Amino acid sequence: MSSFFSVDLALIFHNFLVAQLTQLCNCPASTRARIAIKRHSFEKMRSIVIWMGFLLIFVVLCGSFADARKPRRPSSIHFYMRDTLQNKTKSLNTAYMVAAPNSNLTGLKFGAVIVFDDPLTEGPDLTSKRVGRGQGTYMYDNMYTGFSALLGFSAIIDTPHYNGTINFFGADRLTLPTREISVVGGTGDFELARGIATITTNSIDGDTFIIHCNVRLYY
Numbered sequence: 001m002s003s004f005f006s007v008d009l010a011l012i013f014h015n016f017l018v019a020q021l022t023q024l025c026n027c028p029a030s031t032r033a034r035i036a037i038k039r040h041s042f043e044k045m046r047s048i049v050i051w052m053g054f055l056l057i058f059v060v061l062c063g064s065f066a067d068a069r070k071p072r073r074p075s076s077i078h079f080y081m082r083d084t085l086q087n088k089t090k091s092l093n094t095a096y097m098v099a100a101p102n103s104n105l106t107g108l109k110f111g112a113v114i115v116f117d118d119p120l121t122e123g124p125d126l127t128s129k130r131v132g133r134g135q136g137t138y139m140y141d142n143m144y145t146g147f148s149a150l151l152g153f154s155a156i157i158d159t160p161h162y163n164g165t166i167n168f169f170g171a172d173r174l175t176l177p178t179r180e181i182s183v184v185g186g187t188g189d190f191e192l193a194r195g196i197a198t199i200t201t202n203s204i205d206g207d208t209f210i211i212h213c214n215v216r217l218y219y
């Protein structure tokens with residue numbers, strides 16, 4: 001909008017000068033010499049104005065490109081994350097246990113390390129709109145009182161609205177219906193984000209568990 005405005009302004013100014021010049025050229029022949037000098041200086045001025053117009057357009061365009069790169073910094077975002085671990089059909093898996101103690105230390109999976117690359121969707125169904133991928137690890141680290149994992153992952157968000165990563169880290173106490181985990185940073189549209197994600201278990205079906213992440217963000 002603003003660049004169109006400045007183009008208009010430059011054109012109006014330019015047209016005005018051309019009109020003045022044309023008027024001058026219609027003068028009687030006796031003043032030709034004087035006109036020639038004036039015309040020369042007017043042409044010089046006209047080219048300066050044209051260049052200034054170009055400079056103005058360039059500056060305005062640079063400004064609008066800088067605007068496009070500015071982080072959007074939403075104050076909240078939510079998604080569902082679907083984690084499939086150890087299905088017999090290997091191609092369905094989005095998570096793998098990459099290390100585990102070679103004995104059942106406590107019967108609570110203590111010491112197991114899982115790496116995942118899970119789809120993130122708007123709704124709980126796999127057919128729901130994709131918003132990105134959740135990539136990271138969780139490791140079972142509670143020896144005595146129940147399932148709990150240290151969860152660290154990056155939500156790589158790629159939608160027409162937002163583009164960037166949100167980084168999560170902290171204890172995920174899986175037996176609680178609702179738990180919180182810290183947002184420790186972000187990039188792109190989430191540049192320098194801090195925040196809290198409220199995690200609820202949406203469903204556990206065999207080898208697939210779906211969690212809902214409701215993320216509040218501060219910058």
Ligand SMILES: *[C@@H]1O[C@H](CO)[C@@H](O)[C@H](O)[C@H]1NC(C)=O
Nearest residue numbers: 101102103104105106107108
């Ligand atoms: C771990 O414990 C489960 C259930 O108690 C048992 O079925 C399994 O064989 C044990 N695994 C190892 C490696 O001891």
Ligand SMILES: *[C@@H]1O[C@H](CO)[C@@H](O)[C@H](O)[C@H]1NC(C)=O
Nearest residue numbers: 157158159160161162163164
């Ligand atoms: C988001 O950013 C990535 C990496 O810069 C890029 O490949 C992708 O096309 C972007 N997506 C959108 C919707 O702009």
Ligand SMILES: *[C@@H]1O[C@H](CO)[C@@H](O)[C@H](O)[C@H]1NC(C)=O
Nearest residue numbers: 087088089092205206207208
């Ligand atoms: C593996 O995935 C298939 C297809 O989604 C599902 O029917 C099956 O129950 C899964 N296996 C387990 C152990 O959950």
